Amino acid sequence: MAAPVYIAGLGAVSAIGDNVQENISSLKEGRAGLGPVRYLRTRHAEMFPVGEVKATNEELAIRCGWTGTNSRTAMLGYLAAKEALEDAGLSLHGHAGDEAGRSAGSGMTEGWMAGELACRVGLISATSVGGMDLTEDFFPAFMANPKAGKLSQVYQHECGAITEKMALELGVSDFVTTISTACSSSANAIMMGARMIRSGLLDVVVAGGTDALSRFTLNGFNTLMILDSQLCQPFDKGRRGLNLGEGAGFVVLVSEQVAKALGQSMDVVLSGYCNANDAHHQTASSPEGIGSYTAMKGAMKMAGLEPAEIGYINLHGTGTQNNDASESTAIQRIFGDAYPRMSSTKSFTGHTLAACGGIEAVYTVVSLRQQCLFPGLRIEVPVIDKPGVMVQVFEEDADIRHIISNSFGFGGNCSSLIFSLV
Amino acid sequence: MSHTQQLYINAACRIGNNQAWKDGQLFFEQAGVPGDEFMVGLYRKLNLQYPKWYKMDRLSKLGVLAAEIVLGMGVNLNCQPGEKAIVLANSHSSLDTDARFVSQMEEIPSPAVFVYTLPNIVSGEISIRHCFKGEQAFFVSSRPDMEFLYSYVRAIFADGRTRVCLMGWADILGEQFNATLYRVSADSDDSVHSMEFNTQNLYQYFYHEQGAVS
Amino acid sequence: MNREQLVEDLKQQIIEQLNLQVKPEEIVAGDPLFNEGLGLDSIDALELIVLMQQKYRIKLANAEEGPKVFQSIDTMADYIIAHQPAANK
DSSP, X not given: OOOOOEEXXXXXXXXXXXXXXXXXXXXXHTOOOOBSOSSSOOTTTTTOOBBOOSSOHHHHHHHHTOOSOOOHHHHHHHHHHHHHHHHHXXXXXXXXXXXXXXOTTTOOOSOEEETTEEOOEEEEEEOSSTTHHHHHHHHHHHHHOTTOSOGGGTTTOSHHHHXXXXXXXXXXXXXXXXXXXXXXXXXXXXXXXXXXXXXXXXXXXXXXXXXXXXXXXXXXXXXXXXXXSSOOOTTBTTOOOBOBBOEEEEEEEEOHHHHHHHOSOOOEEEEEEEEXXXXXXXXXXXXXXXXXXXXXXXXXXXXXXXXXXXXXXXXXXXXXXXXXHHHHHHHHHHHTTOOOEEEOTHHHHOBOGGGHHHHHHHXXXXXXXXXXXXXXXXXXXXXXXXXXXXXXXXXXXXXXXXXXXXXXXXXXXXXXXXXXXX | OOOOSOOEEEEEEEEETTEEEETTEEEEEXXXXXXXXXXXXXXXXXTOOOGGXXXXXXXXXXXHHHHHHHHOTTOOOOXXXXXXEEEEEESSTTHHHHHHHHHHTTSOOOHHHHTTOSTTHHHHHHHHHHTOOSOEEEEEOSSOOHHHHHHHHHHHHHTTSOSEEEEEEEEEETTEEEEEEEEEESSOOOXXXXXXXXXXXXXXXXXXXXXXXX | OOHHHHHHHHHHHHHHHTTXXXXXXXXXXXXXXXXXXXXXOHHXXXXXXXXXXXXXXXXXXXXXXXXXXXXXXXXXXXXXXXXXXXXXX
């Protein structure tokens, strides 16, 4: 049995809240964050509802305590990762009284402590748009005149630049990397983090993802004709497509030794994970759901779990014809008629692309801790019509020990994570 | 991490500077033509017969050609689809295609271009072509970090689900392109080209001017 | 443009837009475009929608119409003729 990987901290920012607590309140109260575009500048503003984080870039910069030109992706990611680190109770040596460890400019980054224990801390962040939001602002002026445009708006373009900026501000430097595998990105970041802890390369990993809305993604998904012009209805037979969202979600993964040193009750572990390729099409999932089937099966095998032990699935559930059909077929193949409970929280947040696996991992861990199930909204005729399978209203006193969180991305990239109560 | 398992690079290829090298030998060359023309030349040389190739973006075209050299041409990997993994990296992500898509946004952008605006689509295309259904990852870094890729591939093998891994570098931006791929396996191919999987051999093949390991 | 010309034009446009490795004369106007025919896929279908808009100024209201309109070159030609903007007639 491989060494356990504990969840020590959570952080999330999305259309339904600026922190974990606000996110959870919205989920409990059935309050979706989808609506007309308010912050992104796009000519499609009236056409498609989106799940925006309810803040301007200036407001976010104040919350971060940053000056200058900053990508929205970096700011969202920093806020969520900082919350997760604070939640874990790790402290940065030499920065007493500043537990989140902002050490910008100090260069002192090797001093992370869990109680008395020094730890090697890594940041594995996922993003698919990176600093493209800024590049889009740069472009019009530049196209009009090659000597115009502010260059400060392009140096964060590359995905890795976002993670580097976050790491610098957080004070994490032992290991920093970026994963970009479309919509499964942050699930893969969490998986890689767990693997690095298990193999003894790191003691603590802040893992998750961040993506801001951009014109590029909105236009792109529009060309694929998979955007819903109404509020999305994941796992409903009448579904029309997805709503794009934005946000960030991070978990702090720690080794057993760190968990002990932190002295909190460590109640949730990442017990299984698996990534597989659907090998069917650039963007579409295979009708049989081969990739999702393999990912869920592989994760269950690693966790040593039988289908009946899975209490709930946080679905990838984008609301497109293709994903929901493929995912439900894969689930049916594994569970037969004995379905676990399931829902798609993208009906609240929209599809946050590279961030969704991180945000949904946060929701999943809270579900286990509070023994509750968050609903999928607006289901009229469920894809899985067996009564009592889809969670449609907030439920308490759920008896669940193991949850699968699914994230599937373009390129056939399919990942499943399993979180378990200890 | 288990470092005890012996792994081998059983095949390697490098495409760049309008040349394609298979293991230590120059396989194809077409000097003085644009990269796109060179790639079509290589496609014909490989006798690929895969019309879908023409529809791909340039990164996928390059990656699929390189994969064909180390995986195609009658190679029998002798393992299940789920046991075949892909780990790739580059420095320009999908920028070559992103730029093309952005240039279309004023008019009607092409869905066929948009689907390639992610670096890992090339992994998907290779997976489709060669029936790879195992794990995959795509990293973007400013330079080929073979130490990192080496340890990542090791970790994948250590999990016990993987028997063959296609790994390496696939990068393209305008006329600059480089695809250097390695076929790594737990079993030695019993060939003169088979060598130990280690960072030194990875680097040596990557940087050797003739794409050969001496 | 008469119907015959339109069919030839469509063949050429489709080959260009979809990067197909066939010659116009190899496409039979009545043959299915998807699956067993030219082997087009869902992304190609979206490209055909773009093509209709770009080259023939015809906007398909929704993707659902696609399968019917894009059965073959013939059905595409019929649709274009039926929906042609007045100025181009």
